[in-house]
Amino acid sequence: MSATYFQTEAYFQARFAAAGRRLGFEAESIEAWRVWRAELHGKLRQLTGIDRLIPTAASPRTTETVQLDGYRRERVEIDTEPGVTMPFYVLVPDDLAGPVPAIIAPHGHGSGGKYAPAGRRDIPLMAETIDQHNYAYGVQAVRQGYVVFCPDARGFGERRETLYEGPEKLLMSSCRALAHMALPLGLTIAGMWAWDLSRLLDYVQTRPEVQGQKVASIGLSGGGLQTLYFAALDERVDVAVSSGYFYGVADSLLHLSDNCDCNFVPHLWEYADMGDLAALIAPRPFFVEAALQDGLNGPRGIDNVLEQLAITRRAYALLDVEDRLGLDTFPGGHVWHGTVVWDWLARWLRA
Ligand SMILES: [Zn+2]
Known part of the structure; x- marks a missing residue:
């Protein structure tokens, strides 16, 4: 005999269908697009709490420099809010002749923070996750000749909260703990991550190796999440690549409601789906893996990705820049593919 469960998901699906996407992308003129963009941008700032975070002096300090095969790796710290420090790696190709474009490479979950994009196979636990997800996209980027920045997001790597300290817990995240501290104060993980990435971008712009050059953000999974919010909120991001993080919220976050706390921004689904957030990036180049x-x-499956991309594509089509919206679909699971995306990045970053 099977038990009967009186569940609530269908109720939430109906509420989302009835009230969701109040600020979805619908514009059919440039003027309507401008109005829509300002409205959703402002709403996103409000809902993520990003305007309520506290500026502080970055006070950058370089703590370590390691020469590796073809590039050097610096470890740098900056302050992003009073009492909040973000460590990150800078990967600089050998023999730079002049400034080159920069790539910010935020990590996802199960990454040990910056250690995965920066390819720290020498750290126990890291080699397996790097292989499993083709995770060292920061190293791939420096080998393409870019200066690369691999930060720890709050809650990961060297920024894990108390319950998650220790080398044996390196691959764990403290998103749940962060969400519990932040949400009752009207702050969100997505907002704090986007803020920290903007503070990193402030720093990137001071580096002589990249001055006057374009800046991209690329990331897998939670790194795709970080990239999506970062690019939507900060227009200084010239090019964005989201891998393994682009889909309709009804299937992927409302139905898959046990996904990590960092995916959930109070009230957001009343206003926008993921394709609408990406439409905020237009006319800047945006690529989905x-x-x-x-x-x-x-x-x-993939239909849930393509439907969102169709929403985003309408914004690029309206602005007559459809060629700036890229897609790579490929057989397999949740990994950074890292194939055609490099030519696509070069096309927009080195133009
Ligand atoms: Zn998370």
Whole structure:
């Protein structure tokens, strides 16, 4: 005999269908697009709490420099709010002849923070996750000739909260703890991450190796989340790549409601789906990597990605820049693909 459960998901799905996307992208003229963009941008700032974070002097300090094969790796710290410090790696190619474009490479979950994009295979626990997700996209980027910045997001790597300290817990995240501290104060993980990335971008712009050059943000999974909010909120991001994090919220976050706390911004679904957030990036180049068998796409699979991309594409089409919206779908699971995206990045970063 099977038990009967009186569940609530169908109720929430109906509420989302009835009230969701109040600020969805619908514009059919440039003027309407401008109005829509200002409205959703302002709403996103409000809902993420980003305007309520506290500026402080960055006070950058370089604590370590290591020469590696073809590039050097610096460890730098900056302050992003009073009492909040973000460590990150800077990967600088050998023999730079002049300034080159920069790539900010935020990590996702199960990453040990910056250690995965920066390819720290020498750290126990890291080699397996790097192989599993093709995670060292920061190293791939420095080998493409870019100056690369790999930060720890709050809650990861060297920024894990108390319950998650220790080398044995390196691959764990403290998003849940962060959400519990932040949400009752009207702050969100997505907002804090985007803020920290903007403070990193302030610092990037001071580096002589990249001055006057374009800046991209690229990331897998939670790094795609970080990139999406960062690029939507900060127009200084010239190019954005989201890998394994682009899908409709009804299938992927409302139905898959046990996903990490960092995905959930109070009230956001009343206003926008993911395709609408990405439409805020237009007319700047935006690229999606989506694996055909990635379970995070939800039960309808790649259709849930393509539907959101269709929303985003309408904004690029309206602005007559459809060629700036890129997509790579490929067989396999939740990984950084890292193939055609490099030519696409070069096309926009080195133009
Ligand atoms: Zn998380």
